[in-house]
């Protein structure tokens with residue numbers, strides 16, 4: 366303590382960043398709506414929004430460069446997928462090019478009118494499309510699509526999100542034009558290729574249409590198509606649905622009996638971290654895990670064990686089919702060593718400040734290749750036993766999961782493949798030291814087991830565990846559910862524990878909030894399982910130990926983090942003088 370004395374008047378002050386968000390969690394909590402604009406500015410914003418019109422009649426007066434610049438800058442301020450800014454604005458002021466664009470639009474207008482019924486066709490022809498000729502400026506909005514979709518954050522899943530970004534830019538241009546008193550009309554009556562050719566867009570750059578821009582020679586109080594009785598603005602209640610598309614199948618009843626932690630507790634955990642004399646996010650992945658623990662209301666004790674390693678042991682007839690580098694007998698030796706506390710997992714647990722509970726989950730009845738490893742009743746029994754254990758252990762601190770079962774990376778891979786839709790060659794890994802021949806046999810066994818499973822109707826977690834699982838995996842699945850249900854924190858280890866957790870989450874989605882991934886192991890499917898769980902591992906040490914070794918190491922790191930946080934200076938708290 367350095368001999369100093371605490372002085373109530375002097376406190377640590379909040380490290381306010383010189384860049385980025387300078388607000389504190391305390392300010393945000395005190396006034397959640399404090400980000401809004403003043404009343405008159407909001408009123409002006411909504412007024413512009415409500416008065417935006419598609420303008421088709423223009424005055425020939427020129428648009429000053431600085432006004433055009435502001436409007437274009439507004440377009441460029443639009444949101445874009447992965448901040449890719451794919452929009453390009455081709456500003457056309459050459460009357461000859463505008464005239465050619467107008468001819469293209471005229472042609473398209475006649476062609477489209479010919480396809481409509483007579484009355485609609487006539488109404489289309491009545492509509493005012495002269496803007497392309499009249500407006501002193503045309504802006505061809507183009508989207509540069511040449512970046513591969515997978516290379517842009519958010520586009521791999523929605524490949525057209527770049528086009529939507531460009532549509533956002535158009536709306537920004539439109540609103541800015543309206544605020545400036547300019548008229549803007551968006552014309553899409555073009556063959557896209559004709560318009561692209563007109564302004565020389567290269568392959569891979571596509572156009573969203575032509576914007577007529579200039580001082581308006583009409584000031585329409587309502588949308589033109591509405592005035593022409595083409596259509597009317599629908600009531601808001603027609604376009605907003607709550608929760609689920611109306612009609613169709615009745616909403617599926619929520620399966621979960623568990624509740625995720627109260628959102629207020631989650632935010633309070635983050636807010637409390639914000640008071641630390643540390644930069645937000647300083648602890649990276651650990652920070653998220655620590656916030657998760659805090660949101661669950663869990664803190665490690667000052668001393669004594671911070672939780673338990675639950676080591677589940679199982680035996681697998683599939684081990685006799687050449688899918689593992691070890692004799693099944695090794696598993697019994699490890700079980701005996703675990704009971705004496707001298708197997709690697711329990712030894713790691715103790716070194717990491719955890720108690721150990723070893724549970725023999727029994728022996729699978731089938732060999733996975735030709736028959737189901739577990740009877741459904743046995744699955745139920747193991748799940749129930751696991752839930753009970755999990756609930757009890759959650760009362761004693763965090764629950765780290767571990768497993769022993771010679772041959773168990775084979776059922777774990779089969780379950781991962783079934784849950785994630787992976788082909789066997791992407792699900793099967795090296796286990797505890799397999800060579801290529803063993804890996805090949807594992808793949809064959811997994812492929813056959815998956816076929817057998819696919820030939821019967823899917824039957825949820827229970828059915829999957831019976832068809833592809835193993836006793837310790839079923840037990841662990843129950844432990845995860847039981848611990849999460851009791852409000853506990855569960856730290857996962859390698860593939861088998863990850864698969865058990867994923868099965869529990871499939872059944873009870875709220876379980877996910879209780880999980881922390883201690884590590885990412887060497888086993889091939891493990892990364893995909895963690896990704897499906899949405900978990901970033903605390904450690905990536907190429908472990909392939911099983912027995913909860915990685916869970917214990919991760920738990921120790923998490924406990925260290927939580928303890929360190931507890932004794933880190935908080936802004937606003939007294940400091941030594």
Ligand SMILES: Cc1cc2ncn([C@H]3O[C@H](COP(=O)(O)O)[C@@H](O)[C@H]3O)c2cc1C
Pocket residue numbers: 688689690691695696699768769770771772773774775795796797798799909910911912
């Ligand atoms: C001595 C020994 C101790 C272990 N403790 C855990 N495992 C790990 O390896 C086994 C799974 O790998 P596979 O599917 O290739 O058999 C499981 O028991 C797992 O926990 C061990 C493996 C060995 C050899």
Ligand SMILES: O=C(O)c1cccnc1
Pocket residue numbers: 774795796797798858859860861886887888891908909910911
């Ligand atoms: O990653 C694992 O879970 C693993 C790998 C090899 C052996 N036992 C477990």
